[in-house]
Amino acid sequence: MTEHTTSGPDSTAGSAVETGDTAAAVLAGNPTHSNEDVRKTYREQAATMARLDPLNGLLTGRYRRRLFGTASGRVLDVACGVGTNERYLPEDCAYVGVDISPDMLAKARERLAGRRRAITLQKMDAHDLDCPDDSFDTVISSLSTCTFPDPLTALAEMGRVCRPDGRVLLLEHGRSSVGPIAQFQDWRADAHFRKHHCRWNQEPLEVIERSPLAAVDHSTAALGVLTAIEARPE
Numbered sequence: 001m002t003e004h005t006t007s008g009p010d011s012t013a014g015s016a017v018e019t020g021d022t023a024a025a026v027l028a029g030n031p032t033h034s035n036e037d038v039r040k041t042y043r044e045q046a047a048t049m050a051r052l053d054p055l056n057g058l059l060t061g062r063y064r065r066r067l068f069g070t071a072s073g074r075v076l077d078v079a080c081g082v083g084t085n086e087r088y089l090p091e092d093c094a095y096v097g098v099d100i101s102p103d104m105l106a107k108a109r110e111r112l113a114g115r116r117r118a119i120t121l122q123k124m125d126a127h128d129l130d131c132p133d134d135s136f137d138t139v140i141s142s143l144s145t146c147t148f149p150d151p152l153t154a155l156a157e158m159g160r161v162c163r164p165d166g167r168v169l170l171l172e173h174g175r176s177s178v179g180p181i182a183q184f185q186d187w188r189a190d191a192h193f194r195k196h197h198c199r200w201n202q203e204p205l206e207v208i209e210r211s212p213l214a215a216v217d218h219s220t221a222a223l224g225v226l227t228a229i230e231a232r233p234e
């Protein structure tokens, strides 16, 4: 497997980007980071994330099922983490999960071993997917655009590999619609980003609107923190 790097995000390792070309990659004023920052974060967190996956299922499982249960055909899960989304797909879908973190993929391999459907797991950079154009019926991704160093490039790649009549399904977290929670998120945003490389008060719909994807439906849940988005490649 090829290890891809992205010159823009990697060249801004650990810095807040506010001006220049890369500023378009994240919403104005939001910080960005490098792929290596991501790998390091998830090297430290992979075991915990795998252990806490049942709790993750309790908190987000019903939203994942509602959205990803509508997937069809050959499905690509971008930034698949420990493989959480696989169990919410219809039985007849083939599953390809990609992630940049070898540690998260190792946990996904352990957890998805023995499943009946066709499963492929590969190390891949969401900014530069090693997949042909139009090669998936459905592209899914969850809790990921907040973590990508360059979310707009990653979303463009999801659109490129999705068939023109296919769907891109995203479950993203962002700034709550409940004032005190949103204020808390804003207050802790820098500290949270430094620890997790996650822009937790990002507005998912604004990111999608600036991407080449066209949102055709969306809904919010969990006090406005979770947004489910159905999009089509433009």
Ligand SMILES: C[S@@+](CC[C@H](N)C(=O)[O-])C[C@H]1O[C@@H](n2cnc3c(N)ncnc32)[C@H](O)[C@@H]1O
Binding pocket: 035, 038, 039, 042, 078, 079, 080, 081, 082, 084, 098, 099, 100, 101, 104, 124, 125, 126, 127, 141, 142, 143, 144, 147, 148, 149
């Ligand atoms: C918060 S976790 C979400 C994992 C999973 N999708 C879920 O819903 O639980 C974010 C994931 O994004 C992955 N990631 C971040 N940047 C990436 C990139 N450039 N390419 C592929 N995966 C990336 C991380 O390695 C991590 O597994």
